[in-house]
Amino acid sequence: MMFRETLPEDCPPGAADEIAEQRDVYRLVASDPPTEADFRSQRALRPTAVFSVSECQACGLSVHTERADSLRAAKLPRLRGKRICRVRLLPGAGYLQQTGTPSHHTWWPSADFDILAQCEAAMS
Numbered sequence: 001m002m003f004r005e006t007l008p009e010d011c012p013p014g015a016a017d018e019i020a021e022q023r024d025v026y027r028l029v030a031s032d033p034p035t036e037a038d039f040r041s042q043r044a045l046r047p048t049a050v051f052s053v054s055e056c057q058a059c060g061l062s063v064h065t066e067r068a069d070s071l072r073a074a075k076l077p078r079l080r081g082k083r084i085c086r087v088r089l090l091p092g093a094g095y096l097q098q099t100g101t102p103s104h105h106t107w108w109p110s111a112d113f114d115i116l117a118q119c120e121a122a123m124s
Contacts, residue, residue, distance in 0.1 A: 002111040004093065005041055011056035012108045016097035019089050024062035025096075025105065026070040028082035032121070038085070039115050057099055060106035063087070069103040086120040093118075 002019075029038035041059040042051060051058040064070045070084045089096070094109040109115060 001092075001094070004109045004111050004113075005044055005059055005060050005124055006057045007108065011059060012095035013056055013097065016106075016108065017097040019093040020091050022091070023065075023089050025065055025087050025089055025107065026054075026067050027063045027087055028070055028074055029085045030082060031040045032083055033083045034116065034119050034121075036116065039109070043065065053099070054079055057106050060097075063096075063105050063107050064103045065105060067101040067106050069101065087115060088118040088120075090118065 019067045027038070031038050039061060041061055042049070043055070049058075057121065061113060064073070067084060067086070074080055075080050089107075090113070093109060093113045096105050096107050098104070099106045
């Protein structure tokens with residue numbers, strides 16, 4: 001599978017699951033409507049930063065499986081003002097792994113998955 005961003009070796013990790021069934025996830029976005037820029041990894045946004053998570057995780061996208069957890073995250077000072085976008089993940093959308101809290105996941109989107117076509121308008 002080809003991915004939207006260049007990933008380090010052994011990424012996604014073996015513990016990540018290939019998305020084989022439809023499911024919804026929630027992502028904090030800055031734009032309304034969301035744009036491609038809202039779906040760039042922290043590594044792509046900050047190429048020289050040092051992160052407290054693995055390089056693989058820094059190259060993925062943070063999403064929640066529960067909207068309520070995205071609402072809570074949006075109250076954090078550095079995320080204040082962000083909106084929530086629901087993304088419908090379809091089979092072949094990439095790989096997903098639970099990271100952090102039970103609802104927090106890292107998503108490594110496949111190169112050919114049209115995220116914006118599956119993103120419901122941002123909501124607060």
